[in-house]
Each structure stands twice: as structure tokens, then as C-alpha cells.
Amino acid sequence: MGARIIGVGQAVPDRVVTNADFEAYLDTSDTWITERTGIRERRFGGTTSSLAIEAGRRAIADAGLTPGDIDFLVLSTTTPDQTVPATSAEVSHQLGTRGGAMDLNAACAGYVYALVVARGMIASGAHRVLVIGSDTLSRITDQNDRSTAVLFADGAGAVVMERADEDDLLGWDLGVDGAARPILYCDHGGYMYMEGREVFKRAVRVMVESSETAMKQAGVNADDIALLVPHQANLRIIQAANERLGISLDRTAVVLDRYGNTSSGSIPLALADAVAQGRLHPGDHVLFTGFGAGMTWASAVWRWAR
Ligand SMILES: CC(C)(COP(=O)(O)OP(=O)(O)OC[C@H]1O[C@@H](n2cnc3c(N)ncnc32)[C@H](O)[C@@H]1OP(=O)(O)O)[C@@H](O)C(=O)NCCC(=O)NCCS
Incomplete structure (x- = not known):
């Protein structure tokens, strides 16, 4: 199942x-x-x-x-x-x-x-x-x-x-480090507070480590990934993760130029855009990876079914 x-x-x-x-x-x-x-x-x-x-x-x-x-x-x-x-x-x-x-x-x-x-x-x-x-x-x-x-x-x-019958979720990794709460938060009734540089550094590290863990669990490597669908926070974060993972930008879904950082919306927006452009084919491996306040991180390798 x-x-x-x-x-x-x-x-x-x-x-x-x-x-x-x-x-x-x-x-x-x-x-x-x-x-x-x-x-x-x-x-x-x-x-x-x-x-x-x-x-x-x-x-x-x-x-x-x-x-x-x-x-x-x-x-x-x-x-x-x-x-x-x-x-x-x-x-x-x-x-x-x-x-x-x-x-x-x-x-x-x-x-x-x-x-x-x-x-x-x-x-x-x-x-x-x-x-x-x-x-x-x-x-x-x-x-x-x-x-x-x-x-x-x-x-x-x-x-x-x-x-x-078959499982398309091939591997995943979820994590959290609550000690990083002070670098990115919003109190009830308040506004977003962010230490941008610190978030940037940690974001690249956790996205790469988490992606590698998910790929290992899935039994695939970077060359097997047809499309990386990362959280859309900053193009430089995506490029730094690309470089370290060995996944080129042309195998990466990017919509932040049009939509900015939409938090939970960003990964499925980027996925829907890639599907609309015909960038995914049955059997392709898709790597989702994200990070956020918490600090949280999460990655998953899916086989594309459609
Ligand atoms: C926020 C971010 C774009 C800032 O870019 P940066 O290259 O790190 O820039 P810095 O924070 O070092 O700031 C450099 C200067 O630009 C200024 N600056 C910040 N925002 C600016 C803006 N919109 N326009 C012009 N200048 C700006 C800063 O005040 C700072 O000025 P100073 O040197 O006089 O103090 C970048 O750190 C980032 O994207 N961080 C991660 C954010 C993120 O992913 N958040 C969501 C997590 S889900």
C-alpha cells in the first residue's frame, strides 16, 4: 500500500x-x-x-x-x-x-x-x-x-x-531546532521579525543536509532528481543549495520572481507551475525541500505518477 x-x-x-x-x-x-x-x-x-x-x-x-x-x-x-x-x-x-x-x-x-x-x-x-x-x-x-x-x-x-498499490513517497526527512526561534518569529498581533543573514546561512545548511538524508533514504542521488522544488525564499539561497547538492538551476522550479515568499504556498505553487509547463513526466523523481521559522526543515523524494 x-x-x-x-x-x-x-x-x-x-x-x-x-x-x-x-x-x-x-x-x-x-x-x-x-x-x-x-x-x-x-x-x-x-x-x-x-x-x-x-x-x-x-x-x-x-x-x-x-x-x-x-x-x-x-x-x-x-x-x-x-x-x-x-x-x-x-x-x-x-x-x-x-x-x-x-x-x-x-x-x-x-x-x-x-x-x-x-x-x-x-x-x-x-x-x-x-x-x-x-x-x-x-x-x-x-x-x-x-x-x-x-x-x-x-x-x-x-x-x-x-x-x-505502489508508494511514490520514496524517502523523507523532517526536523526542527527550537533553539533557533529568536532568529525568525512573529508574536500574536505583531509583525515578522527576522535576522536575515543568520536565517540565510542556516537555510542553506539544513536544506542541503535534509535533502541528502531524504535522497539517501529513497536510494537515489542528485543525478536521479528530475526536478528540485525548493521553498521559495531567496534565489541566492536556492542557488547555494543547488551548488552544494549538484542539481542545476535548469532542474529547479523557481517562481519567487513572480510570487515572492508565500510560506506554505511556495512549494505547491512552484510544483503547479512546473506541471503547467510540462516539466514533469511519469516516473520522474521530484525532490521537495523547505525550511522555515522554528527553525524547521523538511525534504521528500516523490516519484511523479502522472
Ligand atoms: C533578507 C536578505 C534578503 C538580506 O540580504 P543580505 O544580503 O543578507 O543583506 P543584509 O541583511 O546583510 O543587509 C545588507 C544591507 O541592506 C539593507 N537592506 C535590507 N533590506 C533592504 C531593502 N529592501 N532595500 C535596500 N536595502 C536593504 C540592510 O539594512 C543592510 O544595510 P546596512 O549594511 O546599512 O546595515 C537575506 O539575508 C535573506 O534572504 N535572508 C533569508 C531570509 C529568509 O529566507 N526568510 C524566510 C525564511 S522562511
């Missing part, structure tokens, strides 16, 4: 915020933002549930299913609409999915955590799990703080995972 991914979907708000929009009121420039981060524009707007619903609906349609075919929902988010109830309750209600629904928060590594948890639900008897990542980071970012405002944005992505 195993699991395979049979549908993907994504959703972003309509409002485009360009680097020039920040230039107009902050001490920053398009050149600085592009060269230091790779981000050119991002989307602001919507709620975590509204983006999750749209991405989830598209993934269900892409799988050729209806919401009633889903018997469990996992929503990875670090920006729930309310403290109580879980945002997944509203998402399940609006979509009309059956069975249980829960939120999962492992910050920007959350989507890979959610994929592994969903696979565990299938092992426990679920048949089809909708796995959504949705965040609206613009709501918890001080738009007058140039060091964070240009990075964080809003977006969502989703996959439908289905029970199968």
Missing part, C-alpha cells in the same frame, strides 16, 4: 505588487531587491481560506474528482484566518470535502510536513487526501520595514493524494 499524487492546483490574489511599488515609499530599489533576493513582484490579498479553497478546488478538478471524493484535508498554514477554529474547517465546509480536516503549522517547511502527514493518513485508512498550503504573510508583515516587506507575500497551492 502506498500513495500517489493525482492532481495539482494553485491560487494567487489578483493584486500585483512590484519592486517599483516599494521604491515609491521605502528606502529600497528594484536593483537591490532583484539582486539580493531574485524577487521582481509578488501578490497581496485574499484570506488564507479563500486562497486555500481556490487552490483546493483546482487540484480536485485536475484530479478529475469532486470534493465528496476527498476523505481528509490537511491545510498547512502559519497565518490562519482565526486562532479558533482551524482554517481547514472553513475550507472543508466551503469545498464540501468529507471526513476530517486539520491545520498544520511548521512555518515555511509546513507543506513538506503536510505531504508526509497526508501519506501517514493514507496508511491509516484514508483514500484521498487534499493537501493544501496557503498563507497570507502580507497581513503579518510590517509594510514599512524594508528588510521584510519586499520578501513576504500571499499565495496557495494544493495536491490531491490517493491511495495506490
Whole structure:
């Protein structure tokens, strides 16, 4: 018994915020933002549930299913609409999915955590799990703080995972180091605080180590990876990880130039984009890897089924 991914979907708000929009009121420039981060524009707007619903609906349609075919929902988010109830309750209600629904928060590594948890639900008897990542980071970012405002944005992505004879989850690694909490956090009612350089250094290290662990468990190496789908925080972080892993940029999904850092939304957004561009073929090995506040990290090697 195993699991395979049979549908993907994504959703972003309509409002485009360009680097020039920040230039107009902050001490920053398009050149600085592009060269230091790779981000050119991002989307602001919507709620975590509204983006999750749209991405989830598209993934269900892409799988050729209806919401009633889903018997469990996992929503990875670090920006729930309310403290109580879980945002997944509203998402399940609006979509009309059956069975249980829960939120999962492992910050920007959350989507890979959610994929592994969903696979565990299938092992426990679920048949089809909708796995959504949705965040609206613009709501918890001080738009007058140039060091964070240009990075964080809003977006969502989703996959439908289905029970199968063969298992497409070939290897995974999840981790956390709570001692790193002070370098990246947001208090209730507050704004994102980040020690950028420290996060950068640790991000590269944990992504590489975690990816290597997942690949080892899967019995594959970097040459076997058809597509790396990393968390979209900074193009320089992705390039540094690429170099150390030996996976070239042309085998890497990058959407941060258009969407910025959408936390839980970033990996499934990048996956949906790669699928839409025809970059994945049946049997391909996909390596997902992410890191986030906590500090958390997570990697998974999947065989692409479609
Ligand atoms: C935030 C980040 C882009 C900053 O890039 P950096 O090259 O490390 O730059 P530094 O933080 O060393 O700052 C260099 C200078 O640029 C300034 N700066 C910061 N943001 C700026 C902006 N938007 N525009 C212009 N200058 C800016 C800093 O104030 C600093 O000025 P100083 O030297 O006068 O003090 C980078 O550290 C980063 O991406 N870190 C990881 C962030 C991340 O991944 N977060 C999400 C985790 S899920």
C-alpha cells in the first residue's frame, strides 16, 4: 500500500505588487531587491481560506474528482484566518470535502510536513487526501520595514493524494531546532521579525543536509532528481543549495520572481507551475525541500505518477 499524487492546483490574489511599488515609499530599489533576493513582484490579498479553497478546488478538478471524493484535508498554514477554529474547517465546509480536516503549522517547511502527514493518513485508512498550503504573510508583515516587506507575500497551492498499490513517497526527512526561534518569529498581533543573514546561512545548511538524508533514504542521488522544488525564499539561497547538492538551476522550479515568499504556498505553487509547463513526466523523481521559522526543515523524494 502506498500513495500517489493525482492532481495539482494553485491560487494567487489578483493584486500585483512590484519592486517599483516599494521604491515609491521605502528606502529600497528594484536593483537591490532583484539582486539580493531574485524577487521582481509578488501578490497581496485574499484570506488564507479563500486562497486555500481556490487552490483546493483546482487540484480536485485536475484530479478529475469532486470534493465528496476527498476523505481528509490537511491545510498547512502559519497565518490562519482565526486562532479558533482551524482554517481547514472553513475550507472543508466551503469545498464540501468529507471526513476530517486539520491545520498544520511548521512555518515555511509546513507543506513538506503536510505531504508526509497526508501519506501517514493514507496508511491509516484514508483514500484521498487534499493537501493544501496557503498563507497570507502580507497581513503579518510590517509594510514599512524594508528588510521584510519586499520578501513576504500571499499565495496557495494544493495536491490531491490517493491511495495506490505502489508508494511514490520514496524517502523523507523532517526536523526542527527550537533553539533557533529568536532568529525568525512573529508574536500574536505583531509583525515578522527576522535576522536575515543568520536565517540565510542556516537555510542553506539544513536544506542541503535534509535533502541528502531524504535522497539517501529513497536510494537515489542528485543525478536521479528530475526536478528540485525548493521553498521559495531567496534565489541566492536556492542557488547555494543547488551548488552544494549538484542539481542545476535548469532542474529547479523557481517562481519567487513572480510570487515572492508565500510560506506554505511556495512549494505547491512552484510544483503547479512546473506541471503547467510540462516539466514533469511519469516516473520522474521530484525532490521537495523547505525550511522555515522554528527553525524547521523538511525534504521528500516523490516519484511523479502522472
Ligand atoms: C533578507 C536578505 C534578503 C538580506 O540580504 P543580505 O544580503 O543578507 O543583506 P543584509 O541583511 O546583510 O543587509 C545588507 C544591507 O541592506 C539593507 N537592506 C535590507 N533590506 C533592504 C531593502 N529592501 N532595500 C535596500 N536595502 C536593504 C540592510 O539594512 C543592510 O544595510 P546596512 O549594511 O546599512 O546595515 C537575506 O539575508 C535573506 O534572504 N535572508 C533569508 C531570509 C529568509 O529566507 N526568510 C524566510 C525564511 S522562511
